[in-house]
Amino acid sequence: MLRVPPVIVNFKAYSEAVGENALRLARVAAEVSEETGVEVGICPPHVDLRDVVREVGDEVTVLAQAVDAAEPGGRTGHVTPEMVVEAGADGTLLNHSERRMLLEDLKDVCRACINEGLLTIVCASDALAARAAGALSPHAVAVEPPELIGTGTPVSKADPEVVERSVEVVKEVSEETAVLCGAGITDGSDVRAAVELGADGVLVASGVVLADDPKEALLDLISGLE
Amino acid sequence: MLRVPPVIVNFKAYSEAVGENALRLARVAAEVSEETGVEVGICPPHVDLRDVVREVGDEVTVLAQAVDAAEPGGRTGHVTPEMVVEAGADGTLLNHSERRMLLEDLKDVCRACINEGLLTIVCASDALAARAAGALSPHAVAVEPPELIGTGTPVSKADPEVVERSVEVVKEVSEETAVLCGAGITDGSDVRAAVELGADGVLVASGVVLADDPKEALLDLISGLE
């Protein structure tokens, strides 16, 4: 069965996480995972997906940052669920606040990804969006209030209610779906707060990618899981 | 409380339903509603919304065809929930297959419309989309497989399972939400089939708007409700 890692690092389009930097960051994730025994997920850019899978695919959960609602065939510039599978990745994020989807496309691609055996994590901005996303029965919903993304002000402390409420409403519509939270998560105490609110894990980006020492930052985050 | 009319006629952008034609069609709906005692809903184009409300606003349920996820203020070319209220309309369609929305925008505008007291009907292409739409707790979800829209092949006969399944999954996530079905509905037997499958009503367009005799067409549809 597909497990949702309790810490997922979204590389976004940061220069610090493209090409050689993507591989370096991927190895950091693999080291930390091995040292701590905690499953770590990473989301490299599309162009680095294959290389990252080759480098650390056996050690961490590798996710695409997005997949398009497109079947194989005459589609230009799209990343299909089949391409992600073929590249050897384990899953994908969908509907990130920087890549919102039409409800109908999200529904199609969510179903296609689940059918392809991909770990499917749908992002949502608040509890009501999380409820709708949860109704598609993905493996996880990641609640990220866009106004907190990249701020260093953690959702789990700044807006605990959105986390608690999201856990509650997602379970109402899809009991098996995990709930992650994200936005502003930077250290272990933010993670601990998230878990205490009922979240199954966290989705982070700049807190690790832009950290002076990404390994230390990731270890610190994971310390909050204990 | 807001009631969902069992028959709603979407005027779309048909020349037969713009301007004077919109008013004529609106009066037909009002006559039929009075003669049969059945509540009828109509969805005129944005530019005709006010005139139609003035003409028949006391006799039928007047709905906008769409509303944008926009608050009053510096937004150009948008129709806000507040404008629809101010125009005196009763509600709106959202996410029609010809006007799909981002999940996040749909969530925002659905919440805003409900808060404004507007009858809020969210369209969906299949049962899974209906479940996600239902999770937003609108007054109704209208299931319309796009491939049947405008064909004259009624969803309630061509794909009964999508109707049954939609009723089932919408109730799972929002018991109070009504379920309509649409696409290809043209006569009373199509409506009867829909109701027997558990639908609370139908959403029609070309079947009435393009009929030789729209009044007769509408009366025929309503005969299927008995």
Next chain:
Amino acid sequence: MLRVPPVIVNFKAYSEAVGENALRLARVAAEVSEETGVEVGICPPHVDLRDVVREVGDEVTVLAQAVDAAEPGGRTGHVTPEMVVEAGADGTLLNHSERRMLLEDLKDVCRACINEGLLTIVCASDALAARAAGALSPHAVAVEPPELIGTGTPVSKADPEVVERSVEVVKEVSEETAVLCGAGITDGSDVRAAVELGADGVLVASGVVLADDPKEALLDLISGLE
């Protein structure tokens, strides 16, 4: 021939410019136009377009805020070029920064509007976008750097080069196309600066719509044309 008014007021979705307020503001524009002999353009919300045309259609140039790339027929929630004509309006804005269009849709709708005899004004964010918009040969291109919209810092003073350069490049690709500028325009001196840079007029919104005395504000703007 269609003339481009040297001052066009975009009502946007401001509560101050919807319903009765739209009519009041429209009458202000008509009065000012009559008193000064200067043609004024106004862009009411879709739902007020017909009423505004009825009220002042003979006295001012009434423009839709946007038109969709849609032909009459099975299109829901769209405003077609034909609807704008049928409502009696004179033209439309297209591609406003709050309602950006796909290049291909813009091309289709621009051509359709021109063919329908509508005064067609395409917005653009900078000189390069103005050049591409101009290549479609609309009646006017309105250059509005989005970062200055609604700020009260006039483009004609804060970024004179974008105005001059836009005039130059639009003429390169379409000699007949007028060039307006907008964003932050609030008084006559801003208009004068625009005209001195080669602009044929201005596109304003909050500077008039939100003014304590819209008539005075509009008169002041027009004083800059002399």
Next chain:
Amino acid sequence: MLRVPPVIVNFKAYSEAVGENALRLARVAAEVSEETGVEVGICPPHVDLRDVVREVGDEVTVLAQAVDAAEPGGRTGHVTPEMVVEAGADGTLLNHSERRMLLEDLKDVCRACINEGLLTIVCASDALAARAAGALSPHAVAVEPPELIGTGTPVSKADPEVVERSVEVVKEVSEETAVLCGAGITDGSDVRAAVELGADGVLVASGVVLADDPKEALLDLISGLE
């Protein structure tokens, strides 16, 4: 200076052109280029871009299928101009009919790609769109009437006027910009017809990707250049 290859093969999302198949097709292109001395361009999927560059980057022109209007940083699921450069690719398609862009985004990304030294080819559906695309001064505009894509009915024979007219209007606004044509191109005679109409080359996809013998298909296409 960047040269526009006279034959460019878009791999799209065909299963026949992903992963190992992408590499195989890339080697075919390299062989044909070497044997004929004609520069060939290929557009692999995002996830295969790096591997294809490693395999044949010195022998053929490798282009991304699309680039997003995004700068490095907090952007999820996007392919930035910088990523394409970093992956070692030579350029990109933009605005393909299966991946249309907002005019404003196209303008931003077109400028960014040119600034990054990427060979920038903007697709357009007809002569008017080609004129607007040309106004952005990309290295090439590729005219592809969407209704002919994938049909095997070549634009250069079915609609010669759109090719001639596109060449004419693109040169009006940007003399240095090359004009390619595409849609339905399958053999050398289609290419010859295109060149006789003034086109600088062709953009093909299924005609090569889905051919029983892609090498033979590509050689046949190139024979039309003589």
